[in-house]
Amino acid sequence: MTAAPVLERLRAALPAGTLLDDTGGHRHDEAEWAPHGTPAAVVRARTTADVLATVRACLDTGTPLVPRGAGTGLSGGANAVEGCVVLTTEAMTAIREVDPQERLAVVEPGVVNDVLRAACAEQGLWYPPDPASAPWSTIGGNVATNAGGVCCVKYGVTRDYVLGLEVVTGTGEVVRLGRRTAKGVAGYDLTGLVVGSEGTLGVITEVTVRLRPARPPEHTVAGYFSSAVDAGRAVAAVAQARLTPSALELVDRHCLAAVDRWKNMGLSVDAEVVLLARTDAPGVAGEQEADAVLACFERSGATWAARSTDQAEADALFEARRLAYPALERLGPVLTEDVCVPVAAVPEMLARIEAAATAHDTFIANIAHAGDGNLHPLLITPPGDTAARERARAAFERIIGDALALGGTVTGEHGVGLLKRGGLRAELSPAVLAMHRAVKAALDPRGILNPGKVFDVR
Numbered sequence: 001m002t003a004a005p006v007l008e009r010l011r012a013a014l015p016a017g018t019l020l021d022d023t024g025g026h027r028h029d030e031a032e033w034a035p036h037g038t039p040a041a042v043v044r045a046r047t048t049a050d051v052l053a054t055v056r057a058c059l060d061t062g063t064p065l066v067p068r069g070a071g072t073g074l075s076g077g078a079n080a081v082e083g084c085v086v087l088t089t090e091a092m093t094a095i096r097e098v099d100p101q102e103r104l105a106v107v108e109p110g111v112v113n114d115v116l117r118a119a120c121a122e123q124g125l126w127y128p129p130d131p132a133s134a135p136w137s138t139i140g141g142n143v144a145t146n147a148g149g150v151c152c153v154k155y156g157v158t159r160d161y162v163l164g165l166e167v168v169t170g171t172g173e174v175v176r177l178g179r180r181t182a183k184g185v186a187g188y189d190l191t192g193l194v195v196g197s198e199g200t201l202g203v204i205t206e207v208t209v210r211l212r213p214a215r216p217p218e219h220t221v222a223g224y225f226s227s228a229v230d231a232g233r234a235v236a237a238v239a240q241a242r243l244t245p246s247a248l249e250l251v252d253r254h255c256l257a258a259v260d261r262w263k264n265m266g267l268s269v270d271a272e273v274v275l276l277a278r279t280d281a282p283g284v285a286g287e288q289e290a291d292a293v294l295a296c297f298e299r300s301g302a303t304w305a306a307r308s309t310d311q312a313e314a315d316a317l318f319e320a321r322r323l324a325y326p327a328l329e330r331l332g333p334v335l336t337e338d339v340c341v342p343v344a345a346v347p348e349m350l351a352r353i354e355a356a357a358t359a360h361d362t363f364i365a366n367i368a369h370a371g372d373g374n375l376h377p378l379l380i381t382p383p384g385d386t387a388a389r390e391r392a393r394a395a396f397e398r399i400i401g402d403a404l405a406l407g408g409t410v411t412g413e414h415g416v417g418l419l420k421r422g423g424l425r426a427e428l429s430p431a432v433l434a435m436h437r438a439v440k441a442a443l444d445p446r447g448i449l450n451p452g453k454v455f456d457v458r
Contacts, residue, residue, distance in 0.1 A: 006085060007041055009057035018050055019043055026068065026086045027079070033335045033389075034076025034418040039066070039086040046091050048166065048174060048205040054087050055203060055448075056172045064451050067199035069109060069141030072133040074325075074336045075417025077145065077198040077453050087203060089140050095119050096206075103211040104163060104180060109140025109204045116209075125211040128155040131413070132322045140204045146196030148413035150247045150318070153371030154280075155212075157413065159195040166206035167194055170444030180208060193439070198415050199450040201443045218246055218278040219290035220314035223297035223305035224271030228252060228354060228366055231273040232347030234300035235370045238277070239343040243292055247278040248371025251321050255365050255378075258327035259320045271303060275370065276317050324367045328378050335379040335392050338420075339403035340412030343373045352402040353377045360395035362388070374412035375403075400426070416454045424455055 010019050020026075020042040028036040040063070045051045058065040066086045068078035080086050092108035095116065099105070100123045107116055113127075113134040120127050130149035131137055137147070143165070148157040164178030178184075178191035194201055225231040231250055238248060252273045259265060275297060279289040290307050297305040308314040328334050341349045350366070353375070357364040368375040379395055381388040400410050400423040410416070410423030425433065436455060440447075 006057055006061040006063040009061060010041055010043065010054065010085070013053040013057055014043065014050060015046070018046065023080075023086065026071070026088060029068070029071045029073035029076060029078040031074050031076040031079070031336070031417065031419055032333050034079055036076070036079035037082030037084065039080040040083045042086045042088065044088050044091050048168065051087065051089070051168045051203050051205050052172065052174055054085060055168050055170070058085055058448050059170075059172050059446055062446070063448065065203075065448050066450050067144070067203045069138035069144070070112070070133075070136055072137040073141065073145060073417065074338070074414045075145075075411070075419045077415050077417035077450070078141075079418060081452060089203070089205070090138060092140075092205070098123050098125065098211075100125060102180065103213075104208055105211055106206065106208045107139055108206060109138060109143070111139045113137050113139060113142060120211055121214060124214050126214050127161065127209060127211055128152075129158045129161055132325065139207050139209070143195050143204055143207055144197065144199050145415040146413065148369060148374060150249060150321070150369065152413075153248055153369060154244050154246045159192055161210045162191060162195050162207060163210050164208035165191050165194055165204055167202035167204055169202045170446060170449045174205070178208065196415070198417060198454055200440060200454055201449065203449075215246075215280045216282045216286065218280045219286050220308040220317075221277040221279075221290055221293045221297065221305065222308060222314070222317060223275045223277075223294075223302040224269060225273045225275065225301065226271065226303055228273050228350040229347050230301045231275050232350040232370070234275055234297050234302065235346045236344055237296040237300045238293055238371065241292060241296055243289060243296070245277045245289070245293055245371060246280040247276065247318075248369075249276045249318070249321050250274070250366060250368040250370040251276065251317075251324060252366040254363075255324035255328065255367055256320055258331060258365070259323045262327045262330060263323065265316055265320060273366070274317070275302075276321065277371075321367060324365075325378065328365055328380055332380050332382050333389070335381075335396055336414070337375065337377040337379070337396060337399050338411045338414040339399060339408055340372070340374040341403055341406045341408035343371070345406040345408065346370060346373055346375070349373075349375060349403060349406055349408070352406075353399055356395040356398045356402070360391040360398070362392045362395045364395065369412070372412075373408070397422070418453060421455055
């Protein structure tokens, strides 16, 4: 198939300036190890009508369509396939409504996460999902991957806050899914089905999200540990104590050192691993919860632990957690894991990650949303070192197998994309995979939407 027919259709159907001449910046997301092709065209949609015209042009010409937001994904889910049309919604940036009484917001998919959070804060409201990429990632991409974040240990992930969606389907129709009301059980949960579908079931053009009241100030607890396994035991101890912190993050010294070299934040610490916890219960309850978390750290072998009295210092540690991935990218190509295990299995999973690093002679740094068992080992290889890259791939697959063996899942928040398709086949039974393919065939009968992502069409 040549690119000419779809290009002709797009030029005729789209406003001037919507069809981009340069496709280079939209070929792939941040998953450096995932393969990608060269798109025939890139459409920067500004309206639902632009999206609809693009989908219909692809339908009429049988052209694959790859939706994307800001391209901050880490699984290859937004990577171009050869000869496709990449449809980016990054220019759809309107916040259409923030309703304090109903506690909801209606936004276009290109709104950046932190921009929405700031707009809600002006009304005394809060949008909880906060992936590490919140300063750059868009709500549409967050919805497509069901993004999590630092506070999801207590407040849940993106799916828990999506009330409704406007979607352009794989049959070239604009549909509205979900509701604006606090409750509603009419029909199947098609909104929840689209959340996390990674662009394979439709193109999101509007999102209605649930909001919460603004929180009281948080209390921060930091603990230093001599090993990742000891830190994992502290995480399990917090869960065993029936505490629910608003954040419980793990950052190892490799990550802190990389951030420090990049940003000169003075973060180097005398510890192998740092645990960062926050509690946001109001008043005395928050003080008591912070003290209880601190006691869990101390009982689990922390070499040092304390409640922070310096808000700037506490914020700097959490900012280092957010900057860990881009800081490590400066050392070489990064292959990012995203496994999630039961919280009780966190110490064992961290031990298995260390064993994988040793067995495959691979440098692995660790960050984690440790409080809900979502671990992000970061496998780093020297640029151009093919042998090291193959060892890292073997370590990557071993970690996936270990997570499944411990009752976990191959992805907690980054999505399957291209990198985890084999893991998905290992996690789901053939019958369940067949259910996925049946849903895909029903909603995208021509198979044009993000083909080859999430699972292989067989």
